[in-house]
Amino acid sequence: DAKTTQPNSMESNEEEPVHLPCNHSTISGTDYIHWYRQLPSQGPEYVIHGLTSNVNNRMASLAIAEDRKSSTLILHRATLRDAAVYYCILRDVGSGNTGKLIFGQGTTLQVKP
Amino acid sequence: EPEVTQTPSHQVTQMGQEVILRCVPISNHLYFYWYRQILGQKVEFLVSFYNNEISEKSEIFDDQFSVERPDGSNFTLKIRSTKLEDSAMYFCASSGQTLPYEQYFGPGTRLTVT
Numbered sequence: 001d002a003k004t005t006q007p008n009s010m011e012s013n014e015e016e017p018v019h020l021p022c023n024h025s026t027i028s029g030t031d032y033i034h035w036y037r038q039l040p041s042q043g044p045e046y047v048i049h050g051l052t053s054n055v056n057n058r059m060a061s062l063a064i065a066e067d068r069k070s071s072t073l074i075l076h077r078a079t080l081r082d083a084a085v086y087y088c089i090l091r092d093v094g095s096g097n098t099g100k101l102i103f104g105q106g107t108t109l110q111v112k113p
Numbered sequence: 114e115p116e117v118t119q120t121p122s123h124q125v126t127q128m129g130q131e132v133i134l135r136c137v138p139i140s141n142h143l144y145f146y147w148y149r150q151i152l153g154q155k156v157e158f159l160v161s162f163y164n165n166e167i168s169e170k171s172e173i174f175d176d177q178f179s180v181e182r183p184d185g186s187n188f189t190l191k192i193r194s195t196k197l198e199d200s201a202m203y204f205c206a207s208s209g210q211t212l213p214y215e216q217y218f219g220p221g222t223r224l225t226v227t
Contacts, residue, residue, distance in 0.1 A: 034215070043117075043204045043218030044148075044156060087156075091214075098169040099144055099214045101206075103156040 004088045009108045012078045020073040020107050022088030027068050031090040035062065035073045036101070039084045044103070047073065047086070083111045115139045117219035119205050125225045126195055134190045134222045136205030145188045146206040146216060147180065149173070156204070162188065195226045 005023040012018040024033065035047040048055055048062045050071070055062045061074040075082055087106040091099065118137045126132050138145055147159040160170045162180055179191045188207075192199055202223050206216040 038156070043206075043221050044216075045218065046215040049215065098161040098163070099208060099216070100146065100158045100161050100169055100171075101148075101156075101216060102158060103148075105155055 004090060004104055006086075006088055006104065006107045008105065009110065011110045011112060012075075012082075014080060014111055014113050015077050018075040018078045018082070018109065018111075020075075020086050020088075020109065021070065022072070023070045024088070024090055025069045027090055028092065030092050032092075033062065033064060033068075033071050034089045034091050034101070035060070036087045036089060036103075037084040038087070038106070039081075044087065044101075049091075078109075078111045080111050080113060083109055085109070115217075117205055117207055117217050119203075119219035119222050121222060122220065123223045123225070125227065128197060128226055129194050132192050132195055132224065134192075134203050134205075134224070136188045136190075136219055137186055138188055138205065138207030139209075139217055140186070142207035142209050142217075144168075144208045144210075144214065144216075145180075145182070146208075147190045148204045148206065148218075149201040150204065150221075151201045159190075192224075195224075197226050200224055200226045 034049045036044045038044045048060050050062045063072045085106040085108050120135045145162040150156045158171050160174045161168045177193045181189050202221040204221045205219045208214045208216045
């Protein structure tokens with residue numbers, strides 16, 4: 001499984017945008033970029049995914065570099081509820097892949113009021 | 114919105130006892146997973162299950178562990194003889210059949226082995 005690198009922690013102020021970076025220089029052509037987050041004392045939660053193009057959903061935006069070796073999760077207006085550990089995960093959805101998620105340490109996002 | 118549920122929320126057991134953790138995945142999902150998270154550590158994959166059989170398991174998932182989908186709705190994880198190091202949060206997850214197969218996680222069962 002291709003590896004991702006994320007900063008251990010980041011801080012943000014409430015109602016400001018947050019850009020969470022992820023490096024994945026060994027990404028392969030069949031790897032989707034997924035982001036999950038884990039709120040305190042909860043199970044992981046799907047946030048967003050992308051393959052090549054930038055993506056938006058109700059939770060966040062995902063900006064993918066042209067060479068796909070890095071990506072950035074963007075929270076447009078951080079709220080206190082967004083304080084969580086954010087995981088950038090590569091998933092190979094090629095034939096035969098079982099879909100397991102390999103979690104790293106993630107980025108712990110602290111949001112200040 | 115459909116969700117994955119898990120019972121019990123907290124299970125305390127003595128070392129050497131058998132425990133069964135239960136999960137009800139989202140009803141039209143076909144892929145099922147168990148993960149665990151030891152306190153303060155990262156989430157670890159245990160096993161994936163599809164078409165009534167294990168499709169992949171990690172090194173953690175040794176002979177003490179087993180999974181079952183007994184009745185088409187429940188998905189269970191059994192630990193035959195618990196050890197102290199099995200103490201962790203256990204998360205069940207399920208996913209559908211369409212890309213990108215995002216996984217929906219349950220709230221977890223906290224297992225404490227004394």
